[in-house]
């Protein structure tokens with residue numbers, strides 16, 4: 001599998017640090033508002049990388065953080081209100097209630113568009129001690145300093161490689177490059193906060209060696225990624241807007257703390273635009289997952305829509321394209337139901353299709369080409385129906401479109417299956433468990449899922 005590494009600006013082979021096991025961190029949602037489709041395109045990138053690596057037989061451990069504290073308007077004075085606080089005033093909820101509400105909504109929306117749940121979903125509020133510890137380490141080894149208000153800043157001049165990800169090296173950063181940068185106690189305008197002293201009236205604050213305060217946003221990701229994935233791991237993903245300052249600062253923190261490279265490959269996804277404009281809450285220009293369903297569209301079809309462009313490109317969201325995607329996905333599911341059951345063996349023609357699909361996915365997630373291969377397979381006269389089914393069912397591991405839905409719903413058990421189910425229920429009644437297990441194995445061998453229910457054995461296609 002090859003991916004474009006923003007750090008080296010090259011497409012490169014993913015060679016896991018630990019043989020056969022890829023560890024990946026994804027910057028997750030900031031939970032004081034709903035996710036829009038643009039956010040979901042970014043999270044889908046991580047999901048697709050994971051699915052593609054799994055298609056190649058690799059094990060993947062994926063961590064995605066939940067930013068439920070701070071993420072103030074980037075850098076700011078201790079007095080500034082953070083967004084969570086503003087949301088609270090809007091809704092009359094307590095900070096953790098807000099975080100809970102929007103975390104649940106984010107995970108639900110992600111699931112609706114087929115984004116599988118990451119293995120670990122650490123919440124920033126539950127890792128403040130880890131962030132304090134990392135900040136202490138950076139102070140101890142000369143990368144950070146405390147100012148008299150009790151805030152702690154990263155000394156960017158102490159990290160000569162600063163700028164290697166984004167190109168924003170120290171000499172290029174001019175004072176005032178960040179609008180809200182106001183603390184006159186900073187040594188340099190480029191320094192950024194690791195810990196911010198709590199201003200008056202601040203609700204979300206924690207004790208620290210420097211007084212009550214709260215962590216900077218960037219330090220969250222350094223602390224949580226290294227806690228769960230170690231100080232050397234393979235892939236870090238996020239939206240292209242996070243390259244600077246968020247990821248640049250993360251590199252300075254993590255590498256400053258441990259003294260060596262932490263992450264091999266940085267992958268950044270392009271924006272989704274609505275009618276030619278960047279989708280952003282600030283412009284009131286957002287589409288959310290429930291709106292797709294309200295219009296009678298399958299949220300999973302949003303995946304197909306994004307497959308029409310490479311992940312690094314900006315792409316436009318239009319309702320017309322969304323409706324096309326919806327039609328196409330429904331059509332594929334219908335064809336699958338007609339082609340069932342899957343063939344057990346693949347012909348040379350089918351294997352050639354399979355190679356082309358896998359090669360496209362492995363080539364920096366070339367989904368537009370993969371989609372083309374799907375189209376050619378569907379209309380191919382050389383591939384028997386059962387093989388088409390088998391191929392699409394296997395590719396759906398990456399596509400994530402639930403392509404077998406109609407086939408599953410149209411499925412009816414054969415005489416043989418019905419007989420085996422009855423025999424198994426009899427064996428269980430007689431407490432002949434070896435026999436019952438043997439029949440279960442046979443049913444599973446026929447591609448069925450076997451469930452024990454109070455009403456006896458139930459089966460359905462896996």
Ligand SMILES: [Zn+2]
Pocket residue numbers: 026027028221246
């Ligand atoms: Zn992050």
